[in-house]
Amino acid sequence: MTETAETTGQAYVICELNDIPSRRARGFTLLRLDDDGREVPWPIVVVRWGRQAFGYVNRCPHDGVNLDWERDQFLDSYGTRIMCGKHGALFDIGTGECIEGPCLGGKLQTVDVEVIDGDICVTGVELAGYEDVEDEAEKTAED
Numbered sequence: 001m002t003e004t005a006e007t008t009g010q011a012y013v014i015c016e017l018n019d020i021p022s023r024r025a026r027g028f029t030l031l032r033l034d035d036d037g038r039e040v041p042w043p044i045v046v047v048r049w050g051r052q053a054f055g056y057v058n059r060c061p062h063d064g065v066n067l068d069w070e071r072d073q074f075l076d077s078y079g080t081r082i083m084c085g086k087h088g089a090l091f092d093i094g095t096g097e098c099i100e101g102p103c104l105g106g107k108l109q110t111v112d113v114e115v116i117d118g119d120i121c122v123t124g125v126e127l128a129g130y131e132d133v134e135d136e137a138e139k140t141a142e143d
């Protein structure tokens, strides 16, 4: 866990809006506190669309696996839908509803995100901190 999460009230800054190009997505592994106060990994995906950001738990409702088959590969080839890499289910970026594939009618679990002063923030949850997957990979590569 890194200790770089900044808090603004109940809003946790996870990155700057410009860290994610428009119509792109990025995964983060946050740490939530469970009912017993233990830290548990909470992988999420954030999709940026212009000045908006949408957040979902990185878990496919079909088989319960992470959506990205390669790191940060969350969108279809048109960049207009979230796509699960395992069986190709497609999800609406704005609602998380499955619109094609084996979990048709299912839905991604929403993560509340807001853009505040140019930062993408997670709101409405209590986080223990967060771990930037990319930074962790870079640290590992440097070791």
Ligand code: FES
Residues within 6 Å of the ligand: 060, 061, 062, 063, 064, 065, 084, 085, 086, 087, 088, 089, 101, 102, 103
């Ligand atoms: S696990 Fe996502 S579509 Fe099957």
